[in-house]
Amino acid sequence: MAFSCFDKFSYTYCYQCMHGPDGCMVPSRNGEGTELYAHSEELEAKLRELARRGHMEIEKELALEKKTYGSHIKILILGGPLSGKSTIFKQMQIIHVDGFKTDQELIQYRGLIDNNIRDIYLQLIAGSRVVGIPLDPIEHITYEIDEIYAPMSDAFSVRTISELLEPLTEFWNSKQIQEIYKRRCEFELLDSTKYYLENLTRIADPTYLPNQEDIVHSRKATMSINSIVFEYTGVSLLMIDVGGQRSERKKWLHLFDDAKVVLFVIDLTGYAKRSEESRMELSRFPKFFRDVGSNAYDMKVALKIFNEVAAASALANAVFLLFFNKVDLFKEILSQVNLQPCFSKFDGENTYEETSKYICEKFIRAASSKKSVFPHFTTATNTENVKLVFRACMESVFKANAKATGLS
Amino acid sequence: MSTIAGESSSSSKMPENSQPTTTEKGSEYLEQLANEAEELRKKLDQERHKLNDIPIQQAAERLDVMGALGVKQRRILKGHVGKVLCMDWSLDKRHIVSSSQDGKVIVWDGFTTNKEHALTMPTTWVMACAFSPSSQMIACGGLDNKCSVVPLSFEDDIIQKKRQVATHTSYMSCCTFLRSDNLILTGSGDSTCAIWDVESGQLIQNFHGHTGDVFAIDVPKCDTGNTFISAGADKHSLVWDIRSGQCVQSFEGHEADINTVRFHPNGDAFATGSDDATCRLFDLRADRQVCVYEKESILFPVNGVDFSLSGRILFAGYGDYRVGVWDSLKCARHSVLYGHENRISCLRTSPDGTAVCSASWDCTIRIWA
Numbered sequence: 001m002a003f004s005c006f007d008k009f010s011y012t013y014c015y016q017c018m019h020g021p022d023g024c025m026v027p028s029r030n031g032e033g034t035e036l037y038a039h040s041e042e043l044e045a046k047l048r049e050l051a052r053r054g055h056m057e058i059e060k061e062l063a064l065e066k067k068t069y070g071s072h073i074k075i076l077i078l079g080g081p082l083s084g085k086s087t088i089f090k091q092m093q094i095i096h097v098d099g100f101k102t103d104q105e106l107i108q109y110r111g112l113i114d115n116n117i118r119d120i121y122l123q124l125i126a127g128s129r130v131v132g133i134p135l136d137p138i139e140h141i142t143y144e145i146d147e148i149y150a151p152m153s154d155a156f157s158v159r160t161i162s163e164l165l166e167p168l169t170e171f172w173n174s175k176q177i178q179e180i181y182k183r184r185c186e187f188e189l190l191d192s193t194k195y196y197l198e199n200l201t202r203i204a205d206p207t208y209l210p211n212q213e214d215i216v217h218s219r220k221a222t223m224s225i226n227s228i229v230f231e232y233t234g235v236s237l238l239m240i241d242v243g244g245q246r247s248e249r250k251k252w253l254h255l256f257d258d259a260k261v262v263l264f265v266i267d268l269t270g271y272a273k274r275s276e277e278s279r280m281e282l283s284r285f286p287k288f289f290r291d292v293g294s295n296a297y298d299m300k301v302a303l304k305i306f307n308e309v310a311a312a313s314a315l316a317n318a319v320f321l322l323f324f325n326k327v328d329l330f331k332e333i334l335s336q337v338n339l340q341p342c343f344s345k346f347d348g349e350n351t352y353e354e355t356s357k358y359i360c361e362k363f364i365r366a367a368s369s370k371k372s373v374f375p376h377f378t379t380a381t382n383t384e385n386v387k388l389v390f391r392a393c394m395e396s397v398f399k400a401n402a403k404a405t406g407l408s
Numbered sequence: 409m410s411t412i413a414g415e416s417s418s419s420s421k422m423p424e425n426s427q428p429t430t431t432e433k434g435s436e437y438l439e440q441l442a443n444e445a446e447e448l449r450k451k452l453d454q455e456r457h458k459l460n461d462i463p464i465q466q467a468a469e470r471l472d473v474m475g476a477l478g479v480k481q482r483r484i485l486k487g488h489v490g491k492v493l494c495m496d497w498s499l500d501k502r503h504i505v506s507s508s509q510d511g512k513v514i515v516w517d518g519f520t521t522n523k524e525h526a527l528t529m530p531t532t533w534v535m536a537c538a539f540s541p542s543s544q545m546i547a548c549g550g551l552d553n554k555c556s557v558v559p560l561s562f563e564d565d566i567i568q569k570k571r572q573v574a575t576h577t578s579y580m581s582c583c584t585f586l587r588s589d590n591l592i593l594t595g596s597g598d599s600t601c602a603i604w605d606v607e608s609g610q611l612i613q614n615f616h617g618h619t620g621d622v623f624a625i626d627v628p629k630c631d632t633g634n635t636f637i638s639a640g641a642d643k644h645s646l647v648w649d650i651r652s653g654q655c656v657q658s659f660e661g662h663e664a665d666i667n668t669v670r671f672h673p674n675g676d677a678f679a680t681g682s683d684d685a686t687c688r689l690f691d692l693r694a695d696r697q698v699c700v701y702e703k704e705s706i707l708f709p710v711n712g713v714d715f716s717l718s719g720r721i722l723f724a725g726y727g728d729y730r731v732g733v734w735d736s737l738k739c740a741r742h743s744v745l746y747g748h749e750n751r752i753s754c755l756r757t758s759p760d761g762t763a764v765c766s767a768s769w770d771c772t773i774r775i776w777a
Contacts, residue, residue, distance in 0.1 A: 048520075055522035059487065062512070062526060066489045069510050225531060225551045242551065247578040247597030247621045251641075251665075252551060255491075255509050255533045 079265035080302030081277030270298030681710030717761025725752030
């Protein structure tokens with residue numbers, strides 16, 4: 001690129017010889033044609049020094065923050081849709097940070113729980129049509145509930161008021177709803193259905209504020225990215241939940257190439273479900289569609305996601321922790337739904353021991369044999385369980401890191 | 409640039425998003441429809457081929473071969489701790505804004521290499537940033553799904569004046585001011601682009617049409633245009649009418665994700681860079697791909713392209729750490745610029761065309777001239 005840098009009419013900055021209009025090197029705050037000119041050598045020197053001083057101050061700040069940036073062990077939470085990634089994240093806040101305490105937070109969660117309860121009610125009604133159990137015998141109850149919910153037209157106005165307590169309890173205890181609930185794998189239903197509907201007495205109180213267990217049972221789709229920093233046995237951990245990103249993983253996964261740990265969460269009950277969220281995942285990624293088919297069970301989709309994540313070069317140095325979540329619900333539905341339709345080659349007994357072992361081996365085999373993969377079985381809504389499992393996880397991580405550094 | 413049409417674009421299918429029905433009869437019907445669509449596509453390609461005259465390389469034979477440019481690295485801007493993900497020039501031709509993996513957004517004086525501002529965004533992983541036309545503010549965003557606008561001043565703690573303008577349902581991959589300090593155009597992983605009013609944060613226009621993540625957008629430099637272009641994971645580049653929100657043209661030819669797109673200075677053509685290791689030139693008036701910039705030896709993704717001021721030179725930043733310099737008319741690679749130590753994530757020519765800036769995962773930004 002040829003430059004006529006000594007053309008006295010030129011207003012071009014020349015990066016080759018440090019020459020500019022009137023030799024000015026003053027930072028400019030304005031656009032073309034309105035540059036600030038220094039017309040004296042003395043003023044120019046002063047301004048240059050001021051800019052340099054500001055630069056050095058910024059350098060100092062950046063150097064300080066650089067130490068902080070590298071000091072955390074980064075833990076990245078990934079997994080299939082609805083697997084409980086954000087529940088694990090909430091548990092970390094409860095166990096290692098200060099949990100949820102402020103009235104404002106609790107009131108927000110109360111609103112969320114009220115919406116969850118209404119969603120559960122609507123999902124059960126929809127489920128009755130899916131499984132073919134008519135609700136005519138309890139029509140008077142659903143009519144009453146609909147009447148109470150009708151004025152609550154937007155999400156902010158939904159409340160589990162005390163008038164709802166009796167009809168909702170009657171609704172939940174009815175023979176029809178209990179039968180529909182047993183077949184909940186055949187339609188979409190929030191996992192916290194049983195928990196909330198059996199705690200209605202407490203929740204319907206006008207002065208109700210949710211406790212920590214209520215909060216971990218709440219369900220809200222994660223849209224953005226969340227992170228917390230906490231200390232664990234003297235080590236600073238940064239835990240990141242990117243659960244809501246439903247876009248091309250390969251375009252943002254490289255942003256976490258400094259993650260030491262990947263916590264991959266799997267919904268054990270996914271072997272019996274075909275949720276809408278997984279359909280969405282399949283429709284966005286033709287590769288998934290081709291490999292597992294459009295009618296795949298949620299667990300097959302999660303297995304495919306894990307296979308992709310484990311193979312990502314950005315996470316080549318990460319330790320993988322497998323969280324097989326929802327053990328409590330898994331044990332419940334094992335008595336009703338066999339593992340065989342989801343994994344056609346499974347030919348063992350439909351017991352918890354055999355099925356969980358088979359699923360576990362499936363996922364471990366999906367990763368390269370060189371990968372450090374540590375499986376754990378959890379119930380993410382149980383704080384004590386998560387605490388114990390997390391301790392075991394961190395022991396695995398420290399052991400793996402020690403092995404990598406040759407200290408073992 | 410010449411209006412000569414080149415070879416017809418290669419045919420490529422749209423991503424298959426429909427779910428086949430489980431019944432055999434339904435599957436047959438879908439297959440029949442797919443075959444019919446393929447036949448129609450072939451007919452369209454044949455008709456287009458009749459309108460071609462000579463390839464652009466042939467038309468460019470009369471032109472002189474470009475001599476040695478003497479371009480080399482003139483500045484290196486160091487200070488980011490994480491990968492630099494995006495950079496943008498100010499219209500004053502001197503300042504540069506850059507964003508990185510560690511959540512830092514830095515405003516540089518490219519001439520003196522001084523840092524003028526260093527902002528720490530509350531959510532790290534800032535994937536995109538842009539300077540406003542007046543150079544008075546910058547926009548940035550990323551995995552937080554939002555685009556924030558920060559007015560620049562020499563006061564302390566200008567991050568407090570940050571304003572959240574745009575909110576997508578997935579990460580924000582790219583943003584640019586739309587020829588005014590009050591309008592921002594954003595592209596997102598949620599497959600949409602949108603125009604937002606900076607003052608009120610209101611959504612002005614939404615653009616639906618992509619079937620995969622949007623990775624890049626660009627606005628023509630000439631002031632009369634009412635269009636912009638977007639490209640992404642569906643391997644398509646779409647041209648949009650800003651006023652109606654409609655897609656007015658669609659271009660295909662790439663075999664993998666398109667990572668970057670830039671208008672030619674005259675606004676009648678654009679170049680794209682892709683994971684398939686090629687850059688391609690598309691002409692709006694010819695409505696097709698007119699050139700492919702590729703070499704057998706180039707295997708790495710292209711993450712940034714931009715034209716020189718006249719449009720004769722196409723700069724391309726590759727995943728193999730190098731900047732390729734192409735003769736855009738003769739479709740030949742002219743030279744290679746070495747210096748970066750990790751893959752290049754973004755590349756821009758300065759507004760006056762005197763320098764090219766590249767950002768890289770090696771945590772540095774380099775200015776070439």
